Structures are given as C-alpha cells and as structure tokens.
Amino acid sequence: MFTSNHFPLNPSDEEILKAINFLKSRQKENGEIGDPLTTAWAAMALCSANAEMENIPDYLERSIESLDPERATDWERHALAIVACNENPRNFGGVDFVEKIKSFYDGEQIGIRGLLNDDVWGIISLISCGVEKDDPVVRSVRNYIIEHQNADGGWGVSINGSSDVDSTSATIMALLASGIDRGASIIQKALDFLRERQTDNGGFSSWGAVNSATTSWAIMAISCAGENPNNWIKNGKSPVDYLLSLQNDDGSFKWNETLDLNPEWMTSYAIPALLGKYYPVKIYHSSPVETWTGYVRIEGKYETIWEGIVTVRDTTVVAINVSSNQSEEFHIHYPSVLGALVEASEKGGFDCTILYYPSWDALYVKSIDGDSDWWHYWVDYELPMVSCDKCRLTEDDREVLWGYAETWEAHALKISVEKKEVEMNEIFRITVKDESNNPVKNATVHIDSYTFSTDSNGSVEVKISKKGVYEVYAEKEGYVRSEKVEVKVIKKSILLKWIEKILHSINSIIEFFLRLFKFNQLITFLDR
Numbered sequence: 001m002f003t004s005n006h007f008p009l010n011p012s013d014e015e016i017l018k019a020i021n022f023l024k025s026r027q028k029e030n031g032e033i034g035d036p037l038t039t040a041w042a043a044m045a046l047c048s049a050n051a052e053m054e055n056i057p058d059y060l061e062r063s064i065e066s067l068d069p070e071r072a073t074d075w076e077r078h079a080l081a082i083v084a085c086n087e088n089p090r091n092f093g094g095v096d097f098v099e100k101i102k103s104f105y106d107g108e109q110i111g112i113r114g115l116l117n118d119d120v121w122g123i124i125s126l127i128s129c130g131v132e133k134d135d136p137v138v139r140s141v142r143n144y145i146i147e148h149q150n151a152d153g154g155w156g157v158s159i160n161g162s163s164d165v166d167s168t169s170a171t172i173m174a175l176l177a178s179g180i181d182r183g184a185s186i187i188q189k190a191l192d193f194l195r196e197r198q199t200d201n202g203g204f205s206s207w208g209a210v211n212s213a214t215t216s217w218a219i220m221a222i223s224c225a226g227e228n229p230n231n232w233i234k235n236g237k238s239p240v241d242y243l244l245s246l247q248n249d250d251g252s253f254k255w256n257e258t259l260d261l262n263p264e265w266m267t268s269y270a271i272p273a274l275l276g277k278y279y280p281v282k283i284y285h286s287s288p289v290e291t292w293t294g295y296v297r298i299e300g301k302y303e304t305i306w307e308g309i310v311t312v313r314d315t316t317v318v319a320i321n322v323s324s325n326q327s328e329e330f331h332i333h334y335p336s337v338l339g340a341l342v343e344a345s346e347k348g349g350f351d352c353t354i355l356y357y358p359s360w361d362a363l364y365v366k367s368i369d370g371d372s373d374w375w376h377y378w379v380d381y382e383l384p385m386v387s388c389d390k391c392r393l394t395e396d397d398r399e400v401l402w403g404y405a406e407t408w409e410a411h412a413l414k415i416s417v418e419k420k421e422v423e424m425n426e427i428f429r430i431t432v433k434d435e436s437n438n439p440v441k442n443a444t445v446h447i448d449s450y451t452f453s454t455d456s457n458g459s460v461e462v463k464i465s466k467k468g469v470y471e472v473y474a475e476k477e478g479y480v481r482s483e484k485v486e487v488k489v490i491k492k493s494i495l496l497k498w499i500e501k502i503l504h505s506i507n508s509i510i511e512f513f514l515r516l517f518k519f520n521q522l523i524t525f526l527d528r
Helices: 014-025 036-048 056-066 072-084 097-102 117-128 136-147 165-177 185-197 212-224 239-244 263-274 337-348 494-527
Strands: 292-299 304-312 315-321 327-332 352-357 362-368 375-379 399-404 414-417 421-423 428-433 444-447 450-453 459-462 468-475 485-490
Touching (some): 014 036, 036 056, 036 072, 036 263, 056 072, 072 097, 117 136, 117 165, 165 185, 165 212, 185 212, 212 263, 292 337, 315 337, 315 362, 362 375, 414 485, 428 468, 444 459, 450 459
Parallel strands (some): 292 399
Antiparallel strands (some): 315 327, 352 362, 428 459, 444 468, 468 485
16 A cells, blocks of 8 residues: 655556546546536646546537636636646637636736635636736736735635635645745745644545545645645644545545545546646647748837738847947847847838847847837737747737837727628727726727727727728727727618518517417416
C-alpha cells in the first residue's frame, strides 16, 4: 500500500493508475464522464496525469450549447477543460472563450457582483488560456479579491460571506497564478486560516463535514504555495493520509467515510491533488508562426490613416537612436506588431518615424503619417505590455489596431449596429463599447453628417430618412476612433408593403382559428 511519505505521487503509481482507469471506465461513447460539469473536471484530472483524453474534446465542443450564457463559472470551467485537452481556447467550437469570460467583467470584477467564486475562477481560467498576469482585467479582479479577504485570512463564496476552506483554497491558487508572491502576507494569512481549519483526522471540512473534495482543494492550495501537505500533521495524520484513506478498491474516491457521493467528481479532484498539481493544471501558449496574415487598422488624430490585410514575416526597420541621434538598422526575426505597421505603411504609402531607446532595448513609434507621439496599439483589442517590436504575432491573432489618443491610459472604441439593412425612418440601435466591452457613455456616433450621443448603456436609437449606404463610426476624447460599419437604408415599394400587410393579416387569422380550436378542445375535455 502506498504511503503518503512519498508525496507527490507519480502518474505511474498504483493509486493514480487505478483512479484514471476508474474515470475511463465511467466514460460513455460520446466522451461524457458523469455529466458535462464532471467531464470538465475529469479532463483536468487526466491532463495532470498526462493521460489520454480520447474523445473528451469532441464532447466538450458539443456541450458548449449547454453552458448558461449568464453564468460566468460555466464558461470559466469549460475554458480550463479546453486547455487541459490541449485545444485553443480562443477558437474552440467557434467561440473565443477569453472574450466570453471577459464579457462578464464590469470594470472591477467578473460575473455576479457580490460573489467571489466567479472572480476567483475567472483569474484561474484566464491565466490558463494564456492571458498575461499583468492584463488589465486580471489586475483589476485580483485587486477586487484582495480587498475582500476576511479578517480571519480566508474568503467565502460571497464578499460578505464567512470564510470557508473551499473558497480560500481556490483563492490562494488564483492569487498565486496571477503573480502574487508566495511569501506575501495575504497568502500567509490564508494558509494560517487553512491550518486552523484542519481536523484531527488530517482532512479539511466544508458543508458541515470533512470530505475528499475539500481536502483535495486544500492539498492543491498548500502545494501551490510551495509547501508540502505531508508536513501538515494533525493528530499524527496529514491531509494526504486522509485523502488516500477514502480511495475505493475500484480506484474511485468517496466523499467521506460514510458517503460515496459523485465518485467521478471526487476522483477528478483527488488525482491532481495527489500528484502535487493545482489549478490551472495547464496554461495555453499560442504557437509561433513564421508568417502572419491579418487585418491592420490605423486610426490617426483626425481620420483613419489606413486599414487592410497585410502579410508579415521578419522585418528590417530603420530607427533613430535617441542616444546618438544616428539612424540604425534593426532586424526583427519574427512577425511582430511593428512589422505589421511597416508592411501597412508600404502598402498604404504613408511614413512612419521609429525611435530606438538603448536603455530599454526597445523600438518606439514616434509618428505615423505626420501624427506625432501618443500612439498606442492593441492586438485583438488586448493591450500588450511590451514594446511593439517585442510583441510577436501568433496564429491566434487576427487584428492589430494602432490608434492616436493624447492620454497615457488610452482606450479603444468598438461599435455594433442592430441591423445593417434598415428601411427609411426605421428605428435601430447602435451600441458603443470600449476594448474591454464596457459601455461608453457620451460617445459621438457619426452617420455621415448626422451625429448622435450614446446613453449610459453606450447605446443610441436612430433613424435615417433617406435611402443610401451610410458609414457609421464612433469617437470620444481620450478614446481611439472605432471601426467603420456600413448601414444600408432602403425604401420598400408600395406593392411589397401591401404584400407584407396581407401576409401579416393572414397570419393573424390563422393564429385566431388555432386559438379557437385549442379552446374548443379544452371545453370538450372538461365536459368529459
């Protein structure tokens, strides 16, 4: 029998092999293990043990439609499973899971305000998807979580809730994943909270009982913090001892000594815990490319300078060394954001001035087409935290936006229209958001010579009285101009309008008789 003195276990150890075989024995032909939720956790468990996924990725893709569009945790858990299966979270089943998770961000936190679990798993899932630790959303949500640590050092499910082991363990993993140092006081206080909650049998309790799920999460948090859970001894027993004591002969794990609840789920938690792993079990890295083809848009001070498709490989640029004031050649050996700009300038026939700062070893875009300073760039509306020559484009990147805005904290506008073809004088809605999908109030929407202002929801209702094709875009001080969207305004013929009215009347008559028929059926049924 395995002894916990050898923690962490190896994937080849009997206990892990039996647990993996149990999960695979419960897998259905369609890839499901238990249910959609459990399948996601099982995928993470198998990944932590370097086990085969078989047809789990196909099942995860099919089950996207079962995710609650209003519940952030559904998408966060699914994203973790997608990465565990070595799939691309930015394009899985036609969904960009990074953008979907970020769509729940309200400028401060993710998901339901007042809850913390969706913020915690938001950080873990975004980091797993390859989002950088200094990403603005990650930083903001991390601060939100830190601000709501309870006096006892733990966290609860909600910001006002009492601390519990499950929430505290997950939060430790989230904060460490986001860049908080293991020695930080906030982490040490959280570990002290866990120590105080360890029970005499070595395990940890939530929901009123010591159980394998809570103990697994505590083990993961302890390992993530750089400590050995075997050194957490209570009454001569460690949490690893307790967890191993709950393994059945078939390899599954019971919930506790008396209840064998959700064995697939409990086993999915136990495997990474015993292996010394923690969430996220895998971090996605985009594959580098030798050639990048994508869309480049350059928004100048007063107008759009250029937009179009470019193909970039390696790039040689001439830049002015700010120390020597001499021109020098620099070769970038990979497709870069700066390379995409240089390629665009050659296609568009506009000039760029580039500076080299030796102290930073970085290239800086001074001017584009005569507009000097205040240039910012985004890749798929993400703000990279490196210089444009160091920002390497990958197979997942689709669009580079260069924008002029006279502020250090620039934002970029995005615009969407309810309909791209409307009838004359038909009311339709236009919505303006920033790069993080937050609504932008008081943005000016241009429709040719007409202008409108957005409300607090970033929206405005408009109508156009003349037919034609109209160019729609948005501007606001401190923001980079939005993309341009075309709206076609048509005038329906009198004959077409009469046909539509007749069809509407026919539908109304049919609906009336269907209701009358159902009513008569009901009366007949009640008379029996």
